[in-house]
Amino acid sequence: MIKILRRYAVVLILAATAVAAEPRELSSHHFYSDFKLSGFSDMAPLGDERYEASEGLVRLGIRYNRLMWEDWLLDADLRAIFSCRELFGSNEIDCGLSAEIKRLYLRGENLFESPFLAADIGRTRLRDQRSWLFDDDIDLIKGYYDSTLLDIGLGAARWVWNPRLDDIFDEDDNSRNDDSDSYYLFGAIEYQWHHRHFMRLQLIHESYEAPERFTFDELYESNALSENSELNWLVISFEGEKRYNTGRRFNYWLDLATVQGDRNLRIEDPVTHLVSWVDQSISGGFGLDLGLITRLSEQGHAIGVRYALGQGDPTLSGDYSGYLQPHIASNKDRRVGDTRLRYYGDTLDPALGNLQIVSVFAGLPLNESVWLEGAYYHYQQMEADSWLQAGRTRLRPNGLSTDIGYGLDLTLGGDLHRDIRLEGVLGVFQGGDAFDGVAADDTAYSARLELKVRW
Template structure:
């Protein structure tokens, strides 16, 4: 992408020279974190019997951060990670790799303007939105942020991994997908904000995918009583050369009984992503998310997790998801959440690996109901620099998933997922 090369390469070179100069002052603040993370997914193909496919990933990581002139008009930030990744899958040779990742490296300019507080960021930076519903990625490009009164606006342009992410592996460059976006927010009070956005994406590798996401949103995250979220979205454009037009809704709330023992929390939510009832007319009516999302948030506990289900972890596409949960504060710094999900397709269609973590062995397409899920989530933060997060998820498939295509084939068995992360700051 020529405009990124022209902007970022000279800027990063100047940044390296400038950061080396200011480091001698010294005006660099260092911090780090040691992370041990493990993830497991069992029975990924929803089989019954001995031929189940299980996956396991273990990744110890050392993360180092450097803030350079943190509060100055011109500042910088660098985040790197050294990790050892070990992946195992049933019947396959374990894959092991050392990684040296450049997660973030940017300069920030805070121009002195009378009309608004502004900030310009150039380089590789992390972008996350509310509930990580649109973005949870590191972008190579330009970010402009402006705040005036109750209003704030973000405008950005760039790519994911325009340069290689892993400095030891040149294949970790991303696909040439340009992303531009404008996100505006209006704060009603300190806890509640309204927002709107437009996100445009264009895949230059084939020029067959051009997407425009438009949406309205509302989020409130008070510590007491009612928290809520609302996403109303539409996507327009072309996908694999065909016209695309889809819609989505995600709404819910968590009520906290803050005066009761253990501060119980009750959550109820509903999410819908449109599906396509006619796959042969050359038009696609399903909703699809940006591809940069993680759908991770919390329902008042100390741990963020996959709010559409830890085991199935679907994209919001051709789905109805009903969610109900209860949470408890077992101690001031210890939370437990139990969350139930019920999954139903909008239109009957094959469940693809692209849209979920699972790849069913046989789908006889007998019902729109996919199944149910249950998640148990734990969060513990005894100190500011120590955290333990863990989640266990279960997916119970409906009768449409079988061990074979015959009428006598047994119904598929459940799938299980679990992950745990321990972080120690220094």
């Protein structure tokens, strides 16, 4: 305990010393705090109790930037995290305190005296448009060519070191390990073929090995766990915006991808806990995500529709021709307001594989920065299968019907003040015919409330 507390003291002293010592013209910083409450109540299985999870956490951190050398900027984000979770199946509360180096990287610009060349080196957020492929903090090397009409990016990413210090309440250190043996190679070319209209081509390689330890929620997933995989994606995207003199705006996007490679699948039955393995050859599976949004007035009233499809195949087949997303895709993005949402549904939160999703959504601005949003989702498997690539539910479909169900989300979020932000999400999922004979109660719920303050 004393040893770990010393680590915290060292981190805080170094951060405070750096902030106090640097000339203001060379550095900048701000402190921030996040307060978050979240809860999830799954569908109730036949003959068993409903899985429920709740969590509260507080983050206190500092964002620090310093000009290290000419055209090289250091960006750091250090924070302490206090969290409490209600353990499933008991009335016990598990609390933990940890420190984390969320971001620590160098950004170089004007490389080789060219205003178009830049590079990132270190731990930072790897995220693509709409987080359909990437969304995680990871150690990377990435180079950019950035011009008005043409952008090119090449990079490699891997978890090299664990940024989180030990939980001082957990002497056995049962926190999650990073996926240190997994890595990613990626390249992208983007061309602006017309004003505000873009096309993009991406190539991605994922070499993935499942971590030895899992987070609290992952311990209860009923889905197949990919122990080892070597997968490649080819992705082509189109997106753009059309503005009218009346203040109306029209936005569209299309992501189209195909995947091929190999993986070894480890499957554990959530009831019997029996484990089996399947070797798969994956080829030809494709996925797409298509969306349209129109803003009806200058005030921003908006409506939109989205269609997503991941080609389907039985999960346990040796030759798998369905689509899979990369493991670090999060499917989170801003829709019409300024809150990042799980755009395939907050409660079910599915991955795009053997599934098609139709969603309709609308947003109403309450003021310049606060939005009220609502969304409806309909889910259907491409091929009836007893496995569902969902991020939350423990229940497996019956494998007899493709009707997974529907979901509803209600979101309120935005800036209450320049330095104060509030976000709240309520979600519900109603299971369809695919859960007949599986669920005693086929309704699931989710909720999240988060307050963010910076100073």
